[in-house]
Amino acid sequence: MNKKSSSIASTDSKIARSQVVDILSIQRTLARRFLLIFLVPLVAVAILGGYAYTLSLRLAQVEVGDKIHTIERVIARTGNLDYAIQEYEALLASHHSPQILARLGGLYVKRTESSAHSREDDIHRAQNLLEQVIALAADAPETEYWRATHTLASLYVGLGPAYWAEALRVGEQAIAQNPLDAETLNNLAWVYAKTTDVALRDLDKAERxxxxxxxxxxxxxxxxxxxxxxxxxxxxxxxxxxxxxxxAQDKVLSGKRVTYEDLEQQLVKLKQEKTA
Structure with missing residues (x-):
């Protein structure tokens, strides 16, 4: 083969390689474009799906809020605890949230005062519901977490000394969440003062x-x-x-019809003991 033929062959080889490179480049470009054609709808579907999911959650929250508002309005108007408990139990079955748990637990505590129902069953149900809220502390709204600890502390105080350690446990959580919770402060003071458990008794804290x-x-x-x-x-x-x-006699006292009489009797007794 002469030099001229060799040069032509080399040139043809370069052209062929260049064409192959061009074809591969075109194929890669087409592949990317086809990929984009398929990806764009998928991304759009994912975005729309996320939006739809968020919207459905918000609608569900609005629906739950409306139901809670309706139940609370019926309670305020009629005081019908049985109806409210039934409605909240149905709502809890489909929406397991701290808000519903806390409110339902509080209703069971209120119903423990009624002789028409098993007090023991209501107490156990209330404990279970309210302890669930406390266990969900990280996810529970502050108001519902406080509602649960406040209500459960009150329940444990009322159940007597056997439950007072638990009352202190959840009661301290309640006032940590809401330092203005006067009722729980009072309940804790009573327990710290009256408990016979030396490990729990704390008169300094009770007075404070x-x-x-x-x-x-x-x-x-x-x-x-x-x-x-x-x-x-x-x-x-x-x-x-x-x-x-x-x-205290100079204030308008709440909660008892014979408040002044109670105070007067207590005052007379204390003064008599002081002079004796």
């Missing part, structure tokens, strides 16, 4: 908590003033207990 509760209620709640007097007496502060009763 009940004084805070008295301040929050502006001396207007007889039960809280009564706790204050009991705690002060237990600490040997009888003069301060008498002063507390005298100050």
């Amino acid at each position: 908590y009940v004084k805070r509760a008295v301040q929050l209620t502006n001396w207007s709640n007889y039960d809280i003033v009564d706790t204050l007097v009991v705690v002060l007496e237990m600490r040997g502060k009888r003069a301060e207990a008498i002063a507390a009763l005298e100050q």
